[in-house]
Amino acid sequence: MLIEASLVQPAGSLLSAREREWIRRIRQGDGEAYACMFRCYYTVLCRFALNMLEDEEAAHEVVQEVFLRIWERRHRWQPAYSLRLYLYQAVRNEALNYRRRRALIERHQVSWEAVPSTWDPAATTVPDKVLQAQEFYQALQQAIAALPERRRLTFLLHREHGFTYAEIAKIMGVSPKTVSNQLAEAVKYLRVRLARFQVQ
Amino acid sequence: MATHLSWQDLVDCLAGEAPEKLQQRVQQWRLADPRHEALWQALQQLWEAAAVAAPSDPKMLEQRWQELLCKMQQRGLPLPGAEPSAIKKPCKGCGA
Numbered sequence: 460m461l462i463e464a465s466l467v468q469p470a471g472s473l474l475s476a477r478e479r480e481w482i483r484r485i486r487q488g489d490g491e492a493y494a495c496m497f498r499c500y501y502t503v504l505c506r507f508a509l510n511m512l513e514d515e516e517a518a519h520e521v522v523q524e525v526f527l528r529i530w531e532r533r534h535r536w537q538p539a540y541s542l543r544l545y546l547y548q549a550v551r552n553e554a555l556n557y558r559r560r561r562a563l564i565e566r567h568q569v570s571w572e573a574v575p576s577t578w579d580p581a582a583t584t585v586p587d588k589v590l591q592a593q594e595f596y597q598a599l600q601q602a603i604a605a606l607p608e609r610r611r612l613t614f615l616l617h618r619e620h621g622f623t624y625a626e627i628a629k630i631m632g633v634s635p636k637t638v639s640n641q642l643a644e645a646v647k648y649l650r651v652r653l654a655r656f657q658v659q
Numbered sequence: 660m661a662t663h664l665s666w667q668d669l670v671d672c673l674a675g676e677a678p679e680k681l682q683q684r685v686q687q688w689r690l691a692d693p694r695h696e697a698l699w700q701a702l703q704q705l706w707e708a709a710a711v712a713a714p715s716d717p718k719m720l721e722q723r724w725q726e727l728l729c730k731m732q733q734r735g736l737p738l739p740g741a742e743p744s745a746i747k748k749p750c751k752g753c754g755a
Binding site: 488490491493494497498501502519523526527530531595596599603614615617618619621623624639640642643644646647649650653656 | 665666667669670671673674676701702704705706708709710711715716719720723724726727730731734736737738739740
């Protein structure tokens with residue numbers, strides 16, 4: 460009799476019953492469970508990849524590659540700690556690989572022209588009066604985009620993706636204390652950038 | 660900002676990661692000076708505004724699922740067989 464290795468959980472695992480069930484079924488080749496996981500996570504993972512790559516098609520390519528590999532290796536696939544964390548870590552690694560490959564290609568291109576940035580933070584003009592919510596939101600997005608990458612990702616993983624310090628630390632490969640520091644620096648910067656907006 | 664509270668303290672508090680003692684200190688700090696309260700309100704506004712999640716677009720999801728299936732075919736992988744839109748049972752957790 461075969462032992463169902465997929466159900467053996469390591470100590471400290473945060474896999475929910477739903478995640479364990481998905482993993483068990485996907486390992487057995489269940490396409491419906493795989494499609495359900497895709498449906499649940501695809502959009503947020505693309506958003507995260509976009510935060511890293513700033514290129515929408517590249518973000519889709521990276522996330523699809525992660526899902527492809529899971530299906531390709533489904534019989535051996537075993538996220539140990541948390542499915543959500545596993546997927547974010549996999550997307551982060553794949554996005555870093557993608558960026559390395561792209562840099563290599565660009566270095567070897569004979570003629571290459573820099574693509575102008577779609578916006579320039581320095582050129583952004585914001586009226587001095589009390590501004591509408593939409594303007595505040597736009598200015599906030601621009602300020603977030605101007606943060607250094609690790610700070611920006613840390614901030615977005617918390618605010619947009621809802622991860623805790625401990626979870627972000629695992630995804631980014633740093634300590635929770637560093638996450639706290641990065642967030643504080645991000646907020647300090649955003650506050651300065653958005654100081655002209657009055658609280659309503 | 661008062662000398663006894665750092666940006667990190669305030670952000671830990673906003674993030675819901677501050678221990679109870681720190682939460683109490685932040686509360687006292689806010690009450691101590693209207694400027695503190697104004698700064699807290701501004702930070703909270705910024706914090707909440709940044710938490711807007713992107714909605715999922717079913718059409719885009721279907722299109723990307725089809726792309727994924729094409730890539731699987733190109734790599735000679737067996738297809739999962741079930742499309743996301745064909746799943747009748749709502750997903751617990753994400754509500755999709």
